[in-house]
Amino acid sequence: MEELPEYAERVLEVAELIPRGRVMTYGDVAEWLDEGGPRQVGRVMALYGGAVPWWRVVRSDGMLLPGHELHALAQYRAESTPLRPAPRSAEGHLPRLDMKRARWDGVSGADDGAHI
DNA sequence: AGCTTGACCGACC
DNA sequence: TGGTCGGCCAAGC
Numbered sequence: 001m002e003e004l005p006e007y008a009e010r011v012l013e014v015a016e017l018i019p020r021g022r023v024m025t026y027g028d029v030a031e032w033l034d035e036g037g038p039r040q041v042g043r044v045m046a047l048y049g050g051a052v053p054w055w056r057v058v059r060s061d062g063m064l065l066p067g068h069e070l071h072a073l074a075q076y077r078a079e080s081t082p083l084r085p086a087p088r089s090a091e092g093h094l095p096r097l098d099m100k101r102a103r104w105d106g107v108s109g110a111d112d113g114a115h116i
Numbered sequence: 117a118g119c120t121t122g123a124c125c126g127a128c129c
Numbered sequence: 130t131g132g133t134c135g136g137c138c139a140a141g142c
Contacts, residue, residue: 026124030138037138038124046123057123065123124137 004048007036011044014106018056020079022104023097025060032106062097069094 004012014029026038026045045057055065055072062084064072073094076083082098 027126030124037136039122039138040124042123043139044123049123054123059123060125067123118142120142121140122138126134126136128134129132 007033007040008044008048010035011041012048012052015045015049015052015054015057017106018053018104019108021081021102023056023058023081023099023102024104024106025058025099027060028103028106029057058097060099062099062102064094064096 010033011029014024014032018024024032026041029041030037041057045054049057053075055068055075058065073083075081076097082101083095084098086093086095
């Protein structure tokens, strides 16, 4: 078994802290760790994200993870993560996350704002 | 050493 | 709503 870089371990640790129904942006995670930047976090997730709830770490614009849109969407629906209605019910036009409500700052209030 | 790339971000138009 | 730009930090070539 290959040991993960320490930074990667921290990132994954934070990812696991994100409550059900909430998300954190790559930048938020980086800030929370006070180390690295959004791109580093993204890299870690790309490499090792499979071991944690990767769908709870997202882009700040609320777009679903390219390549995993359907899987992510299924998760969000399953855990009632606030989504924003798609502009039009056109095919290929998937909903985006409602970042205003879904974003989690790291303070363990768990489910405030998200109104389950 | 320099340049490109990446699961990025915010400002601006 | 959507495109571009500069900034960001580390890895790869």
